[in-house]
Amino acid sequence: MAHKTDIEIAREADKRPIQQIGERLGIPSEHLLPYGHDKAKVSQDFIDSVQDRPQGKLILVTAINPTPAGEGKTTTTVGLGDGLNAIGKNAAICIREASLGPNFGMKGGAAGGGYAQIVPMEDMNLHFTGDFHAITSAHNLLSAMIDNHIYWGNEQEIDVRRVVWRRVMDMNDRALRQVVTSLGGVANGFPAENGFDITVASEVMAILCLAKDLKDLERRLGDMIVAYRRDKSPVFARDIKADGAMTVLLKDAMQPNLVQTLENNPAFVHGGPFANIAHGCNSVIATTTALRLADYVVTEAGFGADLGAEKFMDIKCRKAGLSPACVVLVATVRAMKMNGGVAKDDLGTENVAAVKSGCANLGRHIENLKTFGVPVVVAINHFAGDTDAEIAQVQEFVTSQGSEAFVCKHWAQGSAGIEPLATRVAEIADSGRANFAPLYGDDMSLFDKIDTIARRIYRADEILADQKVRDQLREWEAQGYGNLPVCMAKTQYSFTTDPSRRGAPTGHSVPIREVRLSAGAGFVVVICGEIMTMPGLPRRPSAEAIRLNEAGQIEGLF
Known part of the structure; x- marks a missing residue:
């Protein structure tokens, strides 16, 4: 039937x-x-x-x-x-x-x-x-203002090699994962490697979904780290003076x-x-x-x-x-x-x-x-x-x-x-049976929070993290970010970081490839394995079957 x-x-x-x-x-x-x-x-x-x-x-x-x-x-x-x-x-x-x-x-x-x-x-x-259009626009406004700040003298002394803020669009497009911007001469700025993520991967999206009100939204937007100086100190969105205009773009999207x-x-x-x-x-x-x-x-x-x-x-x-x-x-x-x-x-x-x-x-x-x-x-x-x-x-x-x-x-x-x-x-x-409590306390070290999730949720035996990762976590703690929760990024198909390992494996390791500070959203992202922030289309994308029928109705969405 x-x-x-x-x-x-x-x-x-x-x-x-x-x-x-x-x-x-x-x-x-x-x-x-x-x-x-x-x-x-x-x-x-x-x-x-x-x-x-x-x-x-x-x-x-x-x-x-x-x-x-x-x-x-x-x-x-x-x-x-x-x-x-x-x-x-x-x-x-x-x-x-x-x-x-x-x-x-x-x-x-x-x-x-x-x-x-x-x-x-x-x-x-x-x-x-x-809403997604507003989030995309706010995110890319910040991208434009960072490049503009560098073009007009770089008052914040941004290390142009360490701009960490990428651009976004709400589409799967693998060709945009890695790009070079500002080609075509001096009038177009300083050429740099860049790339696009999908809009749902934007920290602006995470902030909009965690902010309590517009005041909290603007504060969080200002706290986003967009680049680093040569002395490795962070440059925030508020240093570029983008937080106010971004909030204006997101005013209706917050409702x-x-x-x-x-x-x-x-x-x-x-x-x-x-x-x-x-x-x-x-x-x-x-x-x-x-x-x-x-x-x-x-x-x-x-x-x-x-x-x-x-x-x-x-x-x-x-x-x-x-x-x-x-x-x-x-x-x-x-x-x-x-x-x-x-x-x-x-x-x-x-x-x-x-x-x-x-x-x-x-x-x-x-x-x-x-x-x-x-x-x-x-x-x-x-x-x-x-x-x-x-x-x-x-x-x-x-x-x-x-x-x-x-x-x-x-x-x-x-x-x-x-x-x-x-x-x-x-x-x-x-x-009234529920007696909710988070898995770990705010006062635990960032590494111990990671270790707690890996052992108690994934049932891993060990965390594989090189000294650079451990030093970075300690540096963020020294800067006052040690009370943040951690946001684990790994495959969704397995308790492990290997998508082919099904069931309920134990005794495995969790390798940490990279850690990122989402200071505006208020968590530390822990990258375990390969995580794609700009998907590509499959061999037969569903877009091929989406069309308008003779009555002007949409067909093919599911």
């Missing part, structure tokens, strides 16, 4: 005017800044007015180490939000915005799927409300976007930092606003729990004063089989033994998440090819780990397919 595509389902949605969605949360229409009839920004004035309200319960959706196709975190986040509303709870959803690059590449959009989607799906996956699910439930979609070199979560301002308007807020964190959930706990929650009440761990039978050694082309064939073997990965994530003091429940995201025997194997294993597993069919059935999970999640959140 042929299923409707995501875009066909979204096109048939019975959307409500965005003012009605705002009413559900008590947002007056005068505080909604509409972008058409079905999406709006929530005004800063209204956000300021609700700061003293008590917060609802925060629910994190994360996942096991994913297959290349993903395991359905966003779909489950949307489905769970719909499910909570369906059982009579006042719930809102908070997710990240989609990047254009992956949309036209291989991954696709970020609005969920099937009957668990956020609409308008086409707008969300394309230009939406222009969260309100949209709706297929079932007309409220969803905040705001920000979209990378989940490797940044923290991979939607904005703090959207999350905290939702928590003051709804009794339950369902959000997600990028990649698997070893990356996204750890950063959600140790960076976002730590910095924003948040405390999750429950964690939903998304697992799929196909991911279990892949972690059990099954080749990608054979994932559609029943293999209970491989599922049993692959459950070790699931068990490791359950154990890790419990170390944060938050109850964990497993959502088995159901696919049509899953067999009863395979699902039973997963459920049996989860029970043996002291957790509960629910088969969820929200992709095919919407909220009706996830109500049992929603009921249990609400019970857990209301029970």
Whole structure:
């Protein structure tokens, strides 16, 4: 039986005017800044007015180490939000915005799927409300001002060999990873090696998603390190006098976007930092606003729990004063089989033994998440090819780990397919069982923070870091950055730094290739292995199938 595509389902949605969605949360229409009839920004004035309200319960959706196709975190986040509303709870959803690059590449959009989607799906996956354009513009304004500062005399004595601020664009384009700028003569400045990252990799994006308000945004932008002098002292964005103008460009982008699910439930979609070199979560301002308007807020964190959930706990929650009440761990039978050694082309064939073997990965994530003091429940995201025997194997294993597993069919059935999970999640959140604590303290050394994550989350035996890396960490500590959290950047496909090592390996090493200080965002990035900040398009990019039909409707988005 042929299923409707995501875009066909979204096109048939019975959307409500965005003012009605705002009413559900008590947002007056005068505080909604509409972008058409079905999406709006929530005004800063209204956000300021609700700061003293008590917060609802925060629910994190994360996942096991994913297959290349993903395991359905966003779909489950949307489905769970719909499910909570369906059982009579006042719930809102908070997710990240989609990047254009992956949309036209291989991954696709970020609005969920099937009957668990956020609409308008086409707008969300394309230009939406222009936030990414504003972030790109602010980032590249700083790039232009750095070059202009050097051109007009270099008052800050920037070492032109040590400009660390690259340019960005919201597209996958491998040709721009390494470029040379200012060719063509003296009127064009000083030639230099440079490059482009994708917009979601920008520190500006991470800052927008961690800033509490416009004042905090401007302070953080000014704190970004853009270059070094010959004496190795840092040059900040505020030294170039770019922080004020950048804040102006980001003024509207700081206001969260309100949209709706297929079932007309409220969803905040705001920000979209990378989940490797940044923290991979939607904005703090959207999350905290939702928590003051709804009794339950369902959000997600990028990649698997070893990356996204750890950063959600140790960076976002730590910095924003948040405390999750429950964690939903998304697992799929196909991911279990892949972690059990099954080749990608054979994932559609029943293999209970491989599922049993692959459950070790699931068990490791359950154990890790419990170390944060938050109850964990497993959502088995159901696919049509899953067999009863395979699902039973997963459920049996989860029970043996002291957790509960629910088969969820929200992709095919919407909220009706996830109500049992929603009921249990609400019970857990209301029970007060959570006793959240980050993995490490602020006062630990930067290296010890890295070591703690590597040993307790990845189960590594050692950290491989040369003296240059260790000296750099000590230098940052001497400069006052020792209290920052660390942001690990490694493959999402394994607990190790080797994407081919599936399951739950132990006794491995974590090599540190490089460390970077994101002083504005407020964390130290630890590069483990090869991390790509400007993706390329695949051999057959999804852009080849995207077009307008004769009725002027978009086809091919997913």
